[in-house]
Amino acid sequence: MPFATFQTSSELSRYINSLIDELSQEYRFCLQFSTVLSQPDSLGDVQLISHIERSLYPAKVIDAEIPTFIIPIRPEWAENLFDEELAKQDLFGAKKELALRREVVYYRSAKNSGGLAAPGRILWYVSQGGKAGHYYQVKSIRACSNLDEIIIDTPKNLFHQFRRLGIYTFNDVLKTADNNFEKKVMAIKFSDTEIFNKPIPFEEVQNILEKKVTLQSPYKISPKEFERLYNKKV
Known part of the structure; x- marks a missing residue:
């Protein structure tokens, strides 16, 4: 499943939600990512956001505080x-x-x-x-x-x-x-x-x-x- 490569966290969250009907069972975990990305406080959690980027490669969360x-x-x-x-x-x-x-x-x-x-x-x-x-x-x-x-x-x-x-x-x-x-x-x-x-x-x-x-x-x-x-x- 392709993901947009360069978006803010809120944009990526909305994009994932827009694909909900197209997501096969193996990609259902992405809906959990959507929930996390919609929460502004999560952007400071480097471990969590880095994990999401890896899982949605080559997506990048541009407003995340990833070193x-x-x-x-x-x-x-x-x-x-x-x-x-x-x-x-x-x-x-x-x-x-x-x-x-x-x-x-x-x-x-x-x-x-x-x-x-x-x-x-x-x-x-x-x-x-x-x-x-x-x-x-x-x-x-x-x-x-x-x-x-x-x-x-x-x-x-x-x-x-x-x-x-x-x-x-x-x-x-x-x-x-x-x-x-x-x-x-x-x-x-x-x-x-x-x-x-x-x-x-x-x-x-x-x-x-x-x-x-x-x-x-x-x-x-x-x-x-x-x-x-x-x-x-x-």
Whole structure:
């Protein structure tokens, strides 16, 4: 059952109610969501509203206080973790076994986390990366994911915990810790990635945010800023 992708809580509630005669038995649970969404106090319950967004994917509740972050990622990682269009630009393409996974893990330094918290949303900003000229339409926001979990631990512990959810070798994770076995690393578990039909270039991101951000580390944005950016995806 398709759901409108971008509405206020009250609009989404009314939309679900309008589908009541069309909802098959397996979607009847959505009527409970409609009741919750019609109650203004529920918008502050991040766990609850995040659960509703996941269940109604790709729906987004634009007036909910869900923490949203722009996270930079190199194109070499993005193409294998979620970005099919970038993979097409590479001679070898993405790893098929990873492309079929709904949940994936991305590793980064635990420093300069920008207040990352889960549950939440991620807007993926794909940087130019180390292969200048190898990719096009980089230095732009290219996708949106659910931010499911943040775990900080040593490289060895994280690798053993999440090795089935990523393309990383242990050496890749260790490099994130500057080859220090005891240095803490952050694992970002995310799911249900939506690739944008129209990437949002860096300059446009700055204009929308009305500030000169560098996007070299995670950057938290407001619900209104998320709305303005997300509206640019098509």
